[in-house]
Amino acid sequence: xxxxxxQYAFHALTYLAENQDxxxxxxxxxxxxxxISLKFLENILLELKKSGILGSKxxxxxxxxxxxxxEEIGLAKIIRLLDGPIALLPCVSLNYYERCENxxxxxxxxxxxxxEVRDNTLKVLENKSLKDVxxxx
Amino acid sequence: xxxxxxQYAFHALTYLAENQDxxxxxxxxxxxxxxISLKFLENILLELKKSGILGSKxxxxxxxxxxxxxEEIGLAKIIRLLDGPIALLPCVSLNYYERCENxxxxxxxxxxxxxEVRDNTLKVLENKSLKDVxxxx
DNA sequence: TTATTAGTCTATTAAAATGGTAGGGAATAT
DNA sequence: ATATTCCCTACCATTTTAATAGACTAATAA
Numbered sequence: 001x002x003x004x005x006x007q008y009a010f011h012a013l014t015y016l017a018e019n020q021d022x023x024x025x026x027x028x029x030x031x032x033x034x035x036i037s038l039k040f041l042e043n044i045l046l047e048l049k050k051s052g053i054l055g056s057k058x059x060x061x062x063x064x065x066x067x068x069x070x071e072e073i074g075l076a077k078i079i080r081l082l083d084g085p086i087a088l089l090p091c092v093s094l095n096y097y098e099r100c101e102n103x104x105x106x107x108x109x110x111x112x113x114x115x116e117v118r119d120n121t122l123k124v125l126e127n128k129s130l131k132d133v134x135x136x137x
Numbered sequence: 138x139x140x141x142x143x144q145y146a147f148h149a150l151t152y153l154a155e156n157q158d159x160x161x162x163x164x165x166x167x168x169x170x171x172x173i174s175l176k177f178l179e180n181i182l183l184e185l186k187k188s189g190i191l192g193s194k195x196x197x198x199x200x201x202x203x204x205x206x207x208e209e210i211g212l213a214k215i216i217r218l219l220d221g222p223i224a225l226l227p228c229v230s231l232n233y234y235e236r237c238e239n240x241x242x243x244x245x246x247x248x249x250x251x252x253e254v255r256d257n258t259l260k261v262l263e264n265k266s267l268k269d270v271x272x273x274x
Numbered sequence: 275t276t277a278t279t280a281g282t283c284t285a286t287t288a289a290a291a292t293g294g295t296a297g298g299g300a301a302t303a304t
Numbered sequence: 305a306t307a308t309t310c311c312c313t314a315c316c317a318t319t320t321t322a323a324t325a326g327a328c329t330a331a332t333a334a
Contacts, residue, residue: 002225004322010247011239027281035239040323046282058281059331075250088139102148102172109270110147113212113261120257124250133246141293164310177294183311195310196302275334282329291320300311 006082008036009044010133013078016054017070017130024056024063044082051081070130076122078130086125087118094118143219145173146181147270150215153191154207154267161193161200181219188218207267213259215267223262224255231255 011034019025027045031038045064048054055067066073079086080095090098091105092114105111148171156162164182168175182201185191192204203210216223217232227235228242229251242248 001222001227007226007237014246037323039325042281056281060279060333062280062331085138089144090138100144107272109151109273113265113270117258117261120261121254124254124257128250133250135244136246137244174294176296179310193310195300197308198303199309279332287324295316
């Protein structure tokens, strides 16, 4: 399951996408609109900024904004950033690979199946963007 | 990511499948062969027994054994049992559904995408069995 | 220049989950 | 009867998660 952190990130990002025309949006506005603890949200937005997904502006008229258009922000990237690996086992993770302890990959059948799961998952997440998860009106 | 608990469960189950002919297998044997803490493994096997995947026998000559042939033990069931939901969001979980707080499912785009991820994942996990993850020799 | 606004940063905390341990108790075979 | 082996309950340490606090810095407007 995705952590609250990641879920909140999606909330915030879709809110920003839906309000792109308004220029920078206040953390507090997102916090109120999407019912997310203000301080927790601060951390999340900062993280998204540091990883190059968001831009920010301080002072009056400031706030956060998307740097790229929503269709260029992939879902897999967001999840990896805040939640870590998407794969179900470290030994089949593309971005967070770690050898399994006590397990010989060469003869491990789980490895094969979990790679397949990963590929199926990524087929969706890498080809869908923020644009695909905006609210439907 | 799957928890150690689930990973150990797969270790134990494949070991049991590979040694079905030997009759009941000692916890201690599995523990040694697959390098899993004995006491932790006890808990896991007990859980698998209670959910009807394993049988056991006490006393001399006792141990654990598979109740059904490996090809009838689905991977999704094992994961759900020890790790809970397979879906990435509570609101798209088939077996552990919960409404998301602060989110209107009807207009939520994430819901749609995450349902697709779930379906893709289950397509693999529900159609693969223990037999498919045995060691390849 | 000063007050205000708004993001930045570091640290802390409470609660839950994870991974593992301890030690009897109960059933069974010899 | 006794050795063997699983059963059961409780406990513990560590890590992760979710959230909070508060001081600091940068930008803007009066």
